Amino acid sequence: NAGVTQTPKFQVLKTGQSMTLQCAQDMNHNSMYWYRQDPGMGLRLIYYSASEGTTDKGEVPNGYNVSRLNKREFSLRLESAAPSQTSVYFCASREDARSYEQYFGPGTRLTVT
């Protein structure tokens, strides 16, 4: 099993450009999450999907949209990138919303110039 995979690993965007970060898990998990990690701060939840067909805002949703394409895939879209969105983005999954353990993808390092 690959676990949680993310693409791309690195990306540089110019201000105003758009892009989609892809995430997929092969563990048949119901819940999926997108986080951003900035220096000196804990992981911050952007959006989550408790189950297929549902998405909810997390702590820092502004400037992002998500799509739970199917049970396996959960994508994060930046419609008009801003320098403040320079960060490392992690996708994660849990068996379901009440499960304790969360599994992480390798991360995407995004720089917006």
Next chain:
Amino acid sequence: KNEVEQSPQNLTAQEGEFITINCSYSVGISALHWLQQHPGGGIVSLFMLSSGKKKHGRLIATINIQEKHSSLHITASHPRDSAVYICAVLYRSNYQLIWGAGTKLIIKP
């Protein structure tokens, strides 16, 4: 005040030293999660615990639910233990994870 506080923020020690990283929280939780993030970024789960103590190799995690406090200990520390250690609590009311800012540990040979 953050709901999950870790201390210290940074810790440098010599190889072989006994390491303690602390995590305090202010909300009701179902469980607490310790994770490790190596240089290069990958995040892996170390322990999930809701009471008592767990041990895996040289790593020991304890939790005191009454005092809302957990500690992660590393015995006989080694340079390969150098990483960021992150504490997260599973918030009882909505099952969301609330994250500490992490403790950056450097073990010098």
